[in-house]
Amino acid sequence: MLEVSNLACSRGDHRLFAGLSFALYPGQIMQVQGVNGSGKTSLLRTLCGFMMADEGEIRWEGENIQSLEEDYFADMLYLGHLNAIKDELSALENLRIAAGLSGRQLEEKDAIAALRRMGLKGRERLPTKVLSQGQRRRVALARLLVSDAKLWILDEPLTALDVGAVGLIQELIAEHLARSGMVIYTTHQPLQVDGVEMRSLSLS
Amino acid sequence: MKKSTMIDLLWVVTRRDLVLAMRRRADVLTTLIFFVMVVSLFPLGVGPEMDMLRKMAPGVLWVAALLSSMLSLGRLFSADHLDGTLEQMLLVPQSLSMLVLGKMIAHWMVAGLPLVLMAPVLGIQFDMSAEAIGVLILGLLLGTPILSMLGAIGAALTLGLRGGGVLLSLLVLPLCIPVLIFGTGAVDAVSSGLSVASHLSLLGAMLVLALVFTPWVTAQALRISME
Numbered sequence: 001m002l003e004v005s006n007l008a009c010s011r012g013d014h015r016l017f018a019g020l021s022f023a024l025y026p027g028q029i030m031q032v033q034g035v036n037g038s039g040k041t042s043l044l045r046t047l048c049g050f051m052m053a054d055e056g057e058i059r060w061e062g063e064n065i066q067s068l069e070e071d072y073f074a075d076m077l078y079l080g081h082l083n084a085i086k087d088e089l090s091a092l093e094n095l096r097i098a099a100g101l102s103g104r105q106l107e108e109k110d111a112i113a114a115l116r117r118m119g120l121k122g123r124e125r126l127p128t129k130v131l132s133q134g135q136r137r138r139v140a141l142a143r144l145l146v147s148d149a150k151l152w153i154l155d156e157p158l159t160a161l162d163v164g165a166v167g168l169i170q171e172l173i174a175e176h177l178a179r180s181g182m183v184i185y186t187t188h189q190p191l192q193v194d195g196v197e198m199r200s201l202s203l204s
Numbered sequence: 205m206k207k208s209t210m211i212d213l214l215w216v217v218t219r220r221d222l223v224l225a226m227r228r229r230a231d232v233l234t235t236l237i238f239f240v241m242v243v244s245l246f247p248l249g250v251g252p253e254m255d256m257l258r259k260m261a262p263g264v265l266w267v268a269a270l271l272s273s274m275l276s277l278g279r280l281f282s283a284d285h286l287d288g289t290l291e292q293m294l295l296v297p298q299s300l301s302m303l304v305l306g307k308m309i310a311h312w313m314v315a316g317l318p319l320v321l322m323a324p325v326l327g328i329q330f331d332m333s334a335e336a337i338g339v340l341i342l343g344l345l346l347g348t349p350i351l352s353m354l355g356a357i358g359a360a361l362t363l364g365l366r367g368g369g370v371l372l373s374l375l376v377l378p379l380c381i382p383v384l385i386f387g388t389g390a391v392d393a394v395s396s397g398l399s400v401a402s403h404l405s406l407l408g409a410m411l412v413l414a415l416v417f418t419p420w421v422t423a424q425a426l427r428i429s430m431e
Contacts, residue, residue: 048291048295049295050291050294050430051431052431070296070297070298070299071297073295073296073297074297076295078291078292080288080291081288082288082291083287083288084287084288084289084291084292085289086224086289087287088227088228089223089224089227093223097216097220098292100212100213100216100217100220101213101217101292101293101295101296101303102292102295102296102297103208103213103296103297104208105208105212
């Protein structure tokens with residue numbers, strides 16, 4: 001369970017938000033809404049522990065994430081604006097290294113299966129620099145398939161994706177929630193997961 | 205899927221950086237060619253006086269090694285910073301210090317080891333004796349990893365800054381002075397028939413000290429830079 005209490009965050013001298021409190025329970029999904037510059041990404045980055053909050057506390061399973069550190073990182077997966085893939089490496093190598101960094105050893109056949117499900121059949125061994133923007137995003141999103149993290153923090157996961165891929169992401173999120181996972185995300189495109197309550201949090 | 209340990213992480217990161225370096229060979233070669241060029245310019249500039257060349261050889265080789273390792277330090281974290289990989293690296297569940305150590309090892313193998321291997325050939329240009337070349341290589345073997353490790357701290361601190369390359373050199377070069385002194389001192393000692401043990405053991409001690417502290421310091425510097 002992720003609990004945020006009385007969180008305040010600022011960029012430079014500009015206060016983005018203050019007094020933010022919410023809790024996210026297993027099986028729940030929450031969208032962070034707000035206009036450009038309202039602090040959606042800053043909130044997600046604070047939840048990852050990249051940024052220090054000005055005030056307030058973030059607790060994971062009842063403990064402050066500052067004191068949990070690595071134990072918290074093992075339970076969460078962050079997908080940012082940037083794809084975090086290397087142009088010189090193939091999709092397969094990228095995915096296996098990403099899994100290695102998140103503390104799991106990924107067999108080649110599992111990695112290939114994940115990439116195929118993301119619609120990258122036949123492109124597993126191509127250097128990612130020859131792939132299109134949408135395909136590169138798919139490589140990055142394939143990490144969702146090979147992760148066993150409980151908490152997914154997704155910053156604009158749907159950018160550059162086509163309709164088919166958006167449907168696939170909705171499917172992945174639904175499966176994750178059914179495994180009593182948690183998702184917190186931002187998006188400017190509609191994302192609908194059937195059978196669960198879509199919570200939302202407005203930053204203004 | 206198996207959970208991986210810290211050693212697995214070290215292996216994954218080192219191998220990844222080596223593969224990336226092999227796919228961008230130009231970067232590796234520029235460092236090495238820079239080293240060879242700088243060292244070769246001295247005999248041309250100073251003139252063919254053997255005594256003088258022999259005397260200045262260790263200093264020239266060490267300073268050139270120092271400068272060329274500065275060249276490649278800027279790339280240590282900046283490429284990963286630009287494409288978002290560094291964010292994922294900060295979230296490793298094992299240990300960020302271990303990951304940083306992996307990157308340091310890869311950096312040394314790509315930017316430090318080739319210099320060590322090239323040094324004997326360049327030593328001949330300066331008419332160094334076989335004994336002196338041997339000690340020079342030993343010193344470089346102990347010293348260049350320290351340069352990579354100290355440099356990583358600077359690279360982490362100057363991450364994302366404009367003109368970070370120059371600032372990086374200003375930060376790191378003063379820290380490398382002891383390595384330079386003992387590295388060249390060892391070659392001077394063997395040339396004048398003294399024991400080199402003290403110089404080399406001091407270099408060894410510095411290497412061990414750097415191995416223990418720099419990964420942790422670099423990890424903290426990365427966290428500050430990414431805020």
